[in-house]
Amino acid sequence: MAGLKDTFFISHGSPTLAIDDSLPARHFLKDFRQTFLTEEPNSILVVSAHWETTEPTVNAVSGPSDTIHDFCNFPEPMYRIKYPAPGAPELAIKVKKLLNEAGFKQVNEDKKRGLDHGAWVPLMLMYPEADIPVCQLSVQTDMDATHHHNMGKALAPLKKEGVLIIGSGSATHNLRIRQSINDSVASWAAEFNDWLKESLLSGRHEDVNKYEEKAPFAKVAHPLPEHFYPLHVAMGAAGAGADAKAELIHDSWASYTLSYASF
Template sequence: MKQPTLFLPHGGGPCFFLDEDGPVPPEWRPMGDFLARVIADLPERPKAILIVSGHWEEPHFTVHNGERPELLYDYGGFPDHTYALRWDAPGAPALAHRAAALLEAAGFPTATEGDRGWDHGVFIPMKVAVPEADIPTVQLSLRRDLDPAAHIAAGRALAPLRDEGVLIVGSGMSFHNMRLRDGSVQEAADAFDAALTAAVTDPDPAARDASLAAWEKLPHARLAHPREEHLLPLMVAAGAASDDPGAHIFRDRVIGWTVSGYRFG
């Protein structure tokens, strides 16, 4: 069955696991509850996941093709136990090869590698969404030039994977300005979120993609994203949606920001 595509907020560092033996901290609980429902809300359990995180950039789109990726604890200042978290899902080398071939066929110079661990933009949300770690997973990098149109086009190239039972996930944050976490930008964050959501849910896919490619024109865009690496996974998810509509499926306020999640198809 054809899978949708998703853009998921992945929180801040290991935010869902700050208490070694306790529940998700209250501020992060709505997001954690949302992520925990993501797989159950799909038309069927995916055969594999291809995930793009805001924490991996390469000169060219690069696909991780390892069989048993390690974890990259690319956060700092958190409790010791968060550097021993595990999410041991298998890699999917055949899917990695297929994804790279689709990108190359679309004209993108593409690389593969098998040594880099999954960063926290992968294993933290996936540990909540797929706690059994039983769905083979492949990570795709961002392209370092952060060109939104190129990331939409890359997603479009990967769209055939959806018909093969692969769930394409963009993992980032719809608002991401680490200097502003005191609630002082709430009004601006609301305005950016409303404009971004209007772009994502535009019923005309061509207009949607054009608006996302021109995201810097949205109100308070550079306040929301001084650097857009956490927004570009959305572009890949939107591109992979092809003509399927976008829907707003999550909104919450965390650390002074309004944060949303989206589904296409």
């Protein structure tokens, strides 16, 4: 069993994870609380691949969060899903303060933005009651992995305050090569995924920070970095040394190239 001293990287895959009961990752997330947490968080911080900004930004919503359906041409039931979790403005203030103190001088607040599917898809399976306050933190795609790792390091103290820190992205994310077959895996995707698992489990965090030059098929697995950077934040927030030892908690595939590896 893990706890709030741990941070998590969840590969959220396709938005249809919310409704497709054939996906093993869906069942992994539905069992998450009972399997991986020894206590309930008082709030949740989600770093989502689906919120890109120039500077780090937190959403500081006071009431129930809007559910953002940020996808097109999906099954109609997807657009009826609501996840009205309470906002966490107090947590947003703490996140902003910690980042400022760590040298991130410009950190913005968005008091209107709800939860995108990078947040609500996994959370609706993990916490279906939508009763735990949620704050989102954006990624900056014009910055590098080390920038996001340092963001995570700044946020590590939140774990001691009962905050569950989740990076929500994807271990591999190349939608241009994705195919609607689930019984095989592209060789390049498997090789990148194996490198990632071995690097994280061996504690080679600097290699993961420099994945574009260290990993096989890095630019094929991630043509753009937004789905990988949440991992770097979660990795930084985990701490240093033995405290940051990674554990693979789920490993499955869909659509030929889409890894659901989670740590």
